[in-house]
Amino acid sequence: MESVKLRDRLQLAIYKVINPFVKGLIKIGLTPNMVTSIGLVLNIGVAVIFVLGAEKSNRGDMSYIGWGGALVLFAGLFDMLDGQVARLGNMSSRFGALYDSVLDRYSEMIMFLGICYYLVAHHYFLSSLFAFIALIGSMMVSYTRARAEGLGVECKGGLMQRPERVVTIGVFAIACGVTGHFIGGDYKIYLPGISFHVFETMSVFTLPITLMAVLTNITAVRRLQEAKKGLEAQERNEKKTSNKAALVAAALLALGLGALAPVKAMAQGDNPSPIVFPTPEGIANQLFYLQRDPNTNTIVCQLNVDKHGEVNKEQPINVFWMRYDDKGEKKELSYIQRKFAYGIVSKDLGNGQFELRFVSHKKLPMYLRKSTADKKYHVYATINDKKMEIDRIFLRIEGGTFWFPNVKYVEIKGRDAAAPVKQFTERIKI
Template structure:
């Protein structure tokens, strides 16, 4: 059962209240982008009120702060209205989401510009510094989420998200303005022995902003930490390739090259991988191995012998990992890897010869048979009109995404079956 947070319940309650108004906006033809623009204009109005307060009022006159707070809450209402207009009016769009995010950032920066201007003008220098830090934290809370989501990571947690910031600034500014009229704008509390006051009327507004300066940046750092954990987990999954989709794409690219989708590049040493790959040593009955960016984990294809030393006709090849990127341990393929990616299907052809096909691309035949030279079993493949006694397959990946890696080339290394000389054939996309 999915739990609903207090924040979500409160949001749903607000939606119930504003939905009739939202439907009215839809009826008069107001679009979500128009509502977003109105929100920006109102926040510009908030900044103007703070600037007027800085220029036309004295330090103890807090009326402008109170009126600015009321306008902050009214402008903040439009943050909820634009989304609801889009949803209820069936007018959601990708550009609308982008437009809303961009104008929200402008609105918040303009709001803090007005606050900082007011505080500096009335010589609240320390408070203006914290307001500036709160502005930085506010931007980083939003940016961290946007950047993480751009990398495919959900990053929504933490305190002092935009609604909380708007409500905090708005309510505290209103209280500051009201209390300025009740107890006076110059009211101060001192502790004997301290050269400065510990509280004044303006503190009703500046203390919450100081707290916001800490909380917004803590939220941004926590989001960064959570995103790192999620990305590390994603990288681990990618390095182990347990998800069939990325592996299938990689191998289908590899095997698809032999069907005519690549340009032959013989003895091309350009664009090598920055990774230093190990050469498997002491692998019993190894036939060939497959390596690829972005790590040194290696897929081993080995001859499967029965107890009497003969090839098992039911399963002539064993396929497994050598986890060089971890502790160098041997590890079986996962079910997905075996059934959809690195696994092979075999067919006995007679005379100790077997046809081998990757499960990810069954159009490409490889052949397992004894060599007429050393009388041992080897795997052979046709590439660029050459028959290769296969030793290594390397897939060079450079960039791309987790789901669609950018495969630059596939390199086949082994012996020319005819001349028994070393051969490297590169197939480039």
């Protein structure tokens, strides 16, 4: 935590220094994306310097490393400038944030490409391997944060974030170049009893890269652990919310269906829902469906039959969602929804007849049996002393709160049980 605060204080101090320059960039018309693009071009220049050093210098010439480090720091300055230009110039945008992130990744990969090329060309094979591992760690530090934030979890902690990586490479590359100038590029230190050298001039540059290879990957792993905790907490909260929503659904059904006692029906055209609800189609053995504000997602009750067309006596009804608000996909009820809201319990009455009741309101009996008219199974209930073959149940909700929705009425649409060709609708005010 203290390291984060120190980092923030340093960043604020740097901003105070560069803000006059930032205002100058804004005055001449540079946009944040232009500044980001300049940073990419400069990092391409870094790679070019290292490639030239690989091709034109000898193993003991550290000057190219020094100049490459200087350009790394200069390019890193533009990485800070683009954000400040966006903030001070009131030019922040979502695309700008994406553009900055993408070009930062390109910049870093191009820079490491040049470094790895230089190290391989001068036969620092082990160091080139660590440089490549540092590149992997750098990418994973950034990717872990981006992916976690995409899932709604903040993930900013850890060492070796991009500013630290830029400063580490830039400073120690310059230090390597300066050291090579004063003590020579072939300087080596040996310890008694050890046949190989334990330090050389190039180590000023390669040892920090080796340390970076370790720390970047540790940071990526720690961010992954941090994201795991955040996502698990998020899932627990979502589960609680889902449970609450299911309990509300149970309350709605209890409130709505509980009104299906003999009461005065209201006019059919009063207070229609502003939503245009779809009619489920193409669902084999559909019995009836249930809809309610504030969306078009629909509960479908379907006759549960085996491959021979026989009704499953243990569970004669299948209940599932048609998620019309989610591309119309079919989805099973959750455990909470099945046990406390939309699930249906059944009782075998014999002779192919079943008593059905919603788990959320068991006071309203419904009956599943074959119609004498079409010899197919339908669900029947007595509504306002009228026996009805149910097609649709609708709960009109208008306002209210999450826990106390304002249910205006329940509408039941179906057919006269005695004369199925006769359709009618009962609307009961709550």
